[in-house]
Amino acid sequence: MSKFNNEMSFRFLWIGQMLANLGDVLYTVSLTTMVYKVTKSVTFMSFVPFVITITALISGIVAPIIIDKYKLKSILFYSQFGKTIFLLFLCILAFHIKTEFLWLLYLLIAFISFLDGWASPARNALVPSLVKEEKLIKANSFLAISDQVTQLIAWPIGSLLLVLLGGSTILLFTFTLFVISSILMFLIADQTISKSREKTSKLIAIKEGWQVIWNSKQLRTISVMNVIETLANGVWIAAILFIYVEQALQKTEVWWGFINAAFFGGMFIGGLLVYRYSTALERKLGQTIMWSSFCLTTLTFLFGITSLPLVALGISLLYGLPQMARDVAEVTIIQKNARQELLAKVYSARGTLIYAAFGTSSLLLGFITEHYGVRITFLLATILFLISFLIALVNRTELFQSEIPKNIKEGTAD
Secondary structure, X not given: OHHHHHHHHHHHHHXXXXXXXXXXXXXXXXXXXXXXXXXXXXXXXXXXXXXHHHHHHHHHHHHHHHHHHOOXXXXXXXXXXXXXXHHHHHHHHHOOOOHHHHHXXXXXXXXXXXXXXXXXXXXXXXXXXXXXXXXXXXHHHHHHHHHHHHHHHHHHHHXXXXXXXXXXXXXXXXXXXXXXXXXHHHHOOOOOOOOOOOOXXXXXXXXXXXXXXXXXXXXXXXXXXXXXXXXXXXXXOHHHHHHHHHHHOXXXXXXXXXXXXXXXXXXXXXXXXXXXXXXXXXXXXXHHHHHHHHHHHHHHHHHHHOOOHHHHHHHHHHHHHHHHHXXXXXXXXXXXXXXXXXXXXXXXXXXXXXXXHHHHHHHHHHHHHHHHOHHHHHHHHHHXXXXXXXXXXXXXXXXXXXXXXXXXXXXXXX
């Protein structure tokens, strides 16, 4: 019976998360375009991903405290239920959206993003209690592929619905998805056992992850590259791509969705290729990261200069391949550089860097796009990717190292 409950709970988990992820994309598409139509400002558009990123950053810092205090199933349900309530208020506001009410819109977005920041770590922590250990890798791979497929279909569907139905109707549809997701989260049978934890300083707990990164030359190099490339990746936010499609390609919102879908399609294909050739990849993790950065530099430059929609679509598809290979290689290196009980803290520190860099990037690149044009923005992103590649090239000895420093492997954090 327990096995049956676990199988059903895992099914509730991935379907509920898939619907929630689909809703997240749809409401982002809707709000981004609605803000632009009201303000005609790229900067105000960029505030949507900026607010989402900054509040997710704050939520990620608080998440370990919440996870220690409450059961994982409860966190998933109440975070999704809270998102549903706030989205209902957004639906009401959307029918009366005006410039003077934008602050309220951003506030509601912040609340939704804050609650969403708890869902991902709670989901990842809950999976081991729902599947057998020998099936854990398959379960995680299935969830990752599910995430990519959701992103793949969400952008073209969102763009098409935007043209056919309008932003307000999309928000109502998203609300329905969130309601169903909340119900599925509630139906999960949480098999985790509450453990008494030794009380320790929150500052020390946060510090440990940063020390693991600092004590490893390999992780230090990767972290610097992460920050620079995340700054460059701000060029791919929905607001800037919307302007790119409108100005550089001179196409409608439908192509905006096509390009986003092509990117996630490339990520999906890349995931399958990485899975197929995982043994070869594992022997060359550092090389994979360095040459992926070179590929991203080239593709970003080509994407920024083209005016041909089909070429842009093809580049967007190709872009997902090195991006996925790089992400997998990074995750594997992190896992090899810290013991199991410190992994969450290392990921938390890494997430803090990425969220902070991306939040800054989305706002800064949005401002540059509005005042200097989208071509200049992509040129700047290309330069940042090139700097990251050069850092990898200069520090390739540390990046390519296969031996794990003893103090890192043992997880010391003095």
